[in-house]
Amino acid sequence: MIKKLLSLLFLVYSCTLFGQGPVSIIPAPVSLTVNVGYFVLDANTSIRYRNTRSELKPAIAFLNTALKNISGIALPVNTAKQKIIQFEIEEIETIGDEGYVLDITENKVVIKANTKVGILYGIQSLLQTLPAIRTNALLQIPCMHVMDYPRFSYRGMHLDVSRHFFGPELVKEYIDLMASYKMNTFHWHLVDDQGWRIEIKKYPNLTKTGAWRVDQTDKLWSSRPQAKFGELPTYGGYYTQAQIKEIIQYAGIRNVTIIPEIEMPGHVASAIASYPSLSCTQQFQLPLTGGNYTNMSSNYCPGNDSVFNFIENVLTEVINLFPSTYIHIGGDEVDKSPWKLCAKCQARIKKEGIKDENELQSYFIKRIEKFVISKHRKIIGWDEILEGGLAPEATVMSWRGESGGIEAAKMKHNVVMTPGTPMYFDHYQAGPEGEPYAIGGMNTLKKVYDYEPIPKELSPSDAKYVLGAQANLWAEYIATPEQVEYMILPRMPALSEVLWSPKEQKNWIDFNNRLQNHFKGYGQKGLHYCLGNFTVQIKPVSKDGKLFVILSAEVMNSVIYYTLDGSEPTIQSNIYSEPIPINVSTLLKSSVAINGRIMGLQAAKQNFVTHKAIARSVTYKFPISPYYLADGPNSLTDGVRGTNAVGKYWHAFQGNDLIATIDLGISKPIEGIALGCLQNYNDWIFLPQSVKFETSMDGITFTEIKTVVNPIDVNQKSVRYDFKANFPSQLVRYVRVSAKNNLCPNGHSGAGKPAWIFADEIIVE
Numbered sequence: 001m002i003k004k005l006l007s008l009l010f011l012v013y014s015c016t017l018f019g020q021g022p023v024s025i026i027p028a029p030v031s032l033t034v035n036v037g038y039f040v041l042d043a044n045t046s047i048r049y050r051n052t053r054s055e056l057k058p059a060i061a062f063l064n065t066a067l068k069n070i071s072g073i074a075l076p077v078n079t080a081k082q083k084i085i086q087f088e089i090e091e092i093e094t095i096g097d098e099g100y101v102l103d104i105t106e107n108k109v110v111i112k113a114n115t116k117v118g119i120l121y122g123i124q125s126l127l128q129t130l131p132a133i134r135t136n137a138l139l140q141i142p143c144m145h146v147m148d149y150p151r152f153s154y155r156g157m158h159l160d161v162s163r164h165f166f167g168p169e170l171v172k173e174y175i176d177l178m179a180s181y182k183m184n185t186f187h188w189h190l191v192d193d194q195g196w197r198i199e200i201k202k203y204p205n206l207t208k209t210g211a212w213r214v215d216q217t218d219k220l221w222s223s224r225p226q227a228k229f230g231e232l233p234t235y236g237g238y239y240t241q242a243q244i245k246e247i248i249q250y251a252g253i254r255n256v257t258i259i260p261e262i263e264m265p266g267h268v269a270s271a272i273a274s275y276p277s278l279s280c281t282q283q284f285q286l287p288l289t290g291g292n293y294t295n296m297s298s299n300y301c302p303g304n305d306s307v308f309n310f311i312e313n314v315l316t317e318v319i320n321l322f323p324s325t326y327i328h329i330g331g332d333e334v335d336k337s338p339w340k341l342c343a344k345c346q347a348r349i350k351k352e353g354i355k356d357e358n359e360l361q362s363y364f365i366k367r368i369e370k371f372v373i374s375k376h377r378k379i380i381g382w383d384e385i386l387e388g389g390l391a392p393e394a395t396v397m398s399w400r401g402e403s404g405g406i407e408a409a410k411m412k413h414n415v416v417m418t419p420g421t422p423m424y425f426d427h428y429q430a431g432p433e434g435e436p437y438a439i440g441g442m443n444t445l446k447k448v449y450d451y452e453p454i455p456k457e458l459s460p461s462d463a464k465y466v467l468g469a470q471a472n473l474w475a476e477y478i479a480t481p482e483q484v485e486y487m488i489l490p491r492m493p494a495l496s497e498v499l500w501s502p503k504e505q506k507n508w509i510d511f512n513n514r515l516q517n518h519f520k521g522y523g524q525k526g527l528h529y530c531l532g533n534f535t536v537q538i539k540p541v542s543k544d545g546k547l548f549v550i551l552s553a554e555v556m557n558s559v560i561y562y563t564l565d566g567s568e569p570t571i572q573s574n575i576y577s578e579p580i581p582i583n584v585s586t587l588l589k590s591s592v593a594i595n596g597r598i599m600g601l602q603a604a605k606q607n608f609v610t611h612k613a614i615a616r617s618v619t620y621k622f623p624i625s626p627y628y629l630a631d632g633p634n635s636l637t638d639g640v641r642g643t644n645a646v647g648k649y650w651h652a653f654q655g656n657d658l659i660a661t662i663d664l665g666i667s668k669p670i671e672g673i674a675l676g677c678l679q680n681y682n683d684w685i686f687l688p689q690s691v692k693f694e695t696s697m698d699g700i701t702f703t704e705i706k707t708v709v710n711p712i713d714v715n716q717k718s719v720r721y722d723f724k725a726n727f728p729s730q731l732v733r734y735v736r737v738s739a740k741n742n743l744c745p746n747g748h749s750g751a752g753k754p755a756w757i758f759a760d761e762i763i764v765e
């Protein structure tokens with residue numbers, strides 16, 4: 001009875017109490033019950049499985065190597081011992097092809113599954129209950145019962161090895177990390193403008209020339225000059241077919257399928273540097289050094305049949321190497337203008353009765369798909385392959401948001417979700433102060449954890465076409481293996497939970513608690529990883545006509561400190577515990593501390609400028625753009641002024657006027673009203689033509705005070721301007737501000753089209 005009671009208690013606390021640390025399996029299993037007692041793994045343990053199950057041999061060898069690395073013990077197989085780790089393949093309902101049941105009691109560990117893949121995942125979960133590195137400590141594994149299977153079948157990680165080359169050792173490490181988190185698909189981006197990375201026996205120049213560029217690693221990617229004739233190409237590398245075979249086998253043992261990406265028809269300057277006849281101009285060129293494409297060819301010529309011969313020969317070697325069902329053919333970001341100028345391309349358009357260059361790309365992809373299907377494989381491509389007509393059996397990787405994926409799923413095509421936000425792991429995950437330089441964007445751990453791969457727009461039957469999701473690691477700004485580790489840890493574990501664990505069981509705090517143990521393991525293994533985002537988020541909120549500030553930080557187990565006098569926060573500053581009232585103009589600064597140490601390089605800061613309409617409700621005649629909600633409906637009375645960057649501070653309107661009414665709550669004497677606006681010429685944001693200021697006592701009848709006509713030149717690139725009316729003091733209850741929208745001016749790329757109005761604050765004095 002007591003034991004039963006105890007085990008009930010333990011069930012409740014199951015995730016935190018036991019073993020050499022908590023049971024902290026990531027991705028969280030479908031069900032996990034920790035019971036009383038331990039299985040002690042020592043020399044009295046053997047592995048048992050049916051000899052007839054030879055398909056289990058690689059998984060068992062994998063387990064034995066891992067255990068030997070941790071304990072120094074090599075477990076005998078099918079030898080009588082006091083304790084056993086037993087494997088059973090048998091039919092188990094509900095857990096599918098990748099699921100497993102792991103049952104740990106004091107004398108026995110049993111892993112059961114329908115397939116060898118499930119067995120391997122049971123082993124991965126078992127390994128997560130053990131230390132990360134070699135130890136002489138007693139290996140006590142808590143008794144537990146786990147039943148587990150994935151939510152999605154496609155759990156992907158991509159790696160760009162073209163922009164920077166990473167050798168086989170890093171690739172294997174990447175695959176190992178993936179497998180430990182039950183990620184099952186490695187998208188290997190082997191071809192791009194700046195380097196061809198796969199040996200093709202029939203075309204040796206692809207790696208003799210196309211894999212090597214003039215080394216400008218000391219310069220920022222975006223500002224690298226093009227190589228000059230005579231400069232030595234010394235940066236690069238490629239994988240031989242023998243190395244690739246070995247990596248495929250290595251991945252296979254870990255249930256990681258490798259999808260090779262052989263880019264086309266664009267992003268192939270490296271192939272053209274190797275064989276100039278592949279491009280429309282057929283001009284000789286040097287491999288690209290970075291992001292400067294001036295006067296370089298990046299596309300194959302689809303007007304030329306010999307180009308298709310070349311690609312088919314390349315794909316034949318690729319298909320002979322890689323056993324994956326999918327071959328990724330790229331398809332993204334093709335600048336089609338060279339095709340407009342090419343006689344062969346134009347002749348192709350005419351001969352095939354094609355409408356335009358978009359359809360020429362579609363012709364290209366469909367022709368390649370036909371070839372790939374003839375080899376009993378399928379194509380997958382970036383969402384641009386939708387343009388001009390999707391190839392009949394293609395799977396779409398949705399990267400420009402989710403819309404391509406939604407469109408393809410509605411057309412009953414399979415889809416992998418990999419939207420830039422939050423699936424691009426080359427974006428910042430914290431900072432950006434104090435973080436390694438990144439391409440831009442901000443995909444924090446929490447944003448990744450909160451990602452839901454099934455868009456709301458899809459019906460349940462169309463949602464089935466979403467196979468899963470993938471994170472992409474583009475390497476323009478990632479030059480070292482250490483940084484590769486840093487960018488995926490711990491965002492990949494977060495993604496693994498998105499893709500594996502039941503949606504309704506996801507729990508950010510619990511994930512963070514489990515993550516602490518993984519952090520410890522990374523540290524012990526010398527892996528580089530990001531500790532989290534220490535930047536404090538500062539959010540103004542209005543409540544009952546008063547302004548408050550809410551502070552929050554993503555990183556767990558932290559204390560938020562703040563100051564209101566402009567000084568830098570220290571651990572002697574105020575500790576944040578509840579929303580902070582803002583009654584006077586204030587500069588707020590805030591930092592996070594962990595274990596008494598201020599984290600992050602710079603405090604977050606925000607200036608608040610108070611006035612008579614602060615925290616008052618704003619009602620709009622026309623709705624604000626859903627893309628520019630700032631910090632909510634009362635952003636124009638939150639005391640926060642915008643910056644020239646089009647970001648979080650602005651409310652925006654396109655096509656409509658901004659007509660805002662503020663209720664001051666009670667009648668007050670006022671003598672000035674202003675509306676703060678932004679002009680950013682390149683973003684189609686223009687100051688309003690004019691701004692009318694009105695007041696009222698009853699909210700029905702308004703009296704115009706003044707209309708201010710825009711005095712600023714429409715051609716000014718970027719400017720902030722306050723439209724203002726000052727007047728003798730008068731008692732008012734309501735204020736109305738009407739800003740008249742503009743059209744984009746003559747000479748602008750949007751000339752005659754509706755411009756945007758951006759406003760940050762209505763200031764009432």
Ligand code: ACM
Pocket residue numbers: 332333382399
């Ligand atoms: C991509 O990021 N160009 C697919």
Ligand code: ZN
Pocket residue numbers: 279280300301302303304338339342343344345
């Ligand atoms: Zn051409």
